[in-house]
Amino acid sequence: MGLSSTLYSGISGLQTNAEAMSVTGNNISNSNTVAFKSSSTVFADMLSATISSSSTGYNQVGRGTELSTVSTNFTQGSFQSTSNDTDLAIEGDGFFMLSGADSAETFYSRNGAFDFDADGYLVNTDGYRVQGQLFDADGSAGGGDPTDIQINFTSQIAANPTSSIVLTTNLNSGEEVIAGGFLTDDPATSSNYSTSTQIYDALGETHLATTYFTKTDEQEWAWNTVVNSDELDVSVADTTDVTVIGTGTLYFEDDGELIGDSVFSLDYLSSLTWDNGADSTQAIEIDFATTQFSSSSVVFSQSQDGYAPGEVVDTSIDSSGVVSISYSNGESIDIATLTLATFSNPSGLEKEGSSMYSAGIYSGDPQIGTPGASQGFLYTNSLELSNVDLSQEFVDMITIQNGYSASSKVITTTDEMLQEVISLIR
Secondary structure (H helix, E strand, O other): OOHHHHHHHHHHHHHHHHHHHHHHHHHHHOOOOOOOOOEEEEEEEEEEEEEEEOOOEEEEEEEEEEEEEEEEOOOOOOEEEOOOOOEEEEEOOOEEEEEOOOOOOEEEEOOOEOEEOOOOEEEOOOOOEEEEEEEOOOOOEOOOOOEEOEOOOOOEEOOEOOOEEEEEEEOOOOOOOOOOOOOOOOOOOOOOEEEEEEEEOOOOOEEEEEEEEEEEEOOEEEEEEEEEHHHEOOOOOOOOOEEEEEEEEEEEOOOOOEEOOOEEEOHHHHHOOEOOOOOOOOOOEEEEEEEOOOOOOEEEEEEEOOEOOEEEEEEEEOOOOEEEEEEOOOOEEEEEEEOEEEOOOHHHOEEEEOOEEEOOOOOOOOEEEOOEOOOEEEEEOEEEOOOOOHHHHHHHHHHHHHHHHHHHHHHHHHHHHHHHHHHOOO
16 A cells, blocks of 8 residues: 555545535435435445554555445425425325326326326326326226326216205194195195205206195194196196196194104106107105294205216315315316335435435335324425425535535645655655
């Protein structure tokens, strides 16, 4: 070992500190990059020779330094609120799963700046498609392998014909008994109380179904549900203004509670034909959640399960990762659930640029699941910020600069010593 080896030790210091400065500079330049994870450098010494010694045995002489590893810091970044409903942030260890349009390779990212492209795919800012598990046609979670999430923005949801009506009412026990039964040509005077519900046929057209209540005894009420006769095919419509499509009797206890089953079928409707040509097999059940107390007759609530056709008006992603479509008729459909991946050694992931990573031999295989305690929780209208600590980076810059300057001083000093050796022969 001699002075020339010392020159190489100084050069190794210059090279290693230059590489470390490159890492620090990259951290600083990405301090505002969404979900960027900072890196740190680890130096290691190099041994070049072993010198024997009669007093201490072997002595080892170093040859300088080298860059041992560049490790990525995957600590949680803070969150920033956004106005974009498809922006997501992960609290936990999970990664979003992304795939190219023409590639089977899967990439992983913490950057949740997503949106829908022109073809309806949920993508990141570089066009990589977000992966998830699709729902089945009946709305249940389908599971299976992660795949592209796509929404057809030009589609319509078909009309759903009403199959159930629920009336929550009270019928005044103090009403007078009306004899003679319900009259379709005079419904108002042959009943004590009425309420109307808007129902839908198979084409999504609305019809008004009115239920009339007639007190026939002290704890007994007859009910008749009618629709306008001019909305029915003439072959099944009554000659009066309204046609009865369901009838029955409600019986009450002395305390005003309903006796027996409260659900009835509108039997006549299965044989009726609407005048617009809608499917004539529509069947409806009516559920009376009804009491007979000594207070005014009133409808507390009414509901029915039909709806008109609708167009896509909005999309959303909730904190469970469920992607949903909202329609103009007020209905919504779940499309997919985002899948997240975790790794036993995330530091072994390989950087692919654009805040994306790929699995490597040191990262281990991905464990795939939906958002939750094991995979990480999602926050909507949020993005994860860079975890770069600028104060730490500036301290590292000072340390690296001093190390670089000191290594250069080793070279200049060694050069001066070599000049002294050369001058000996003059």
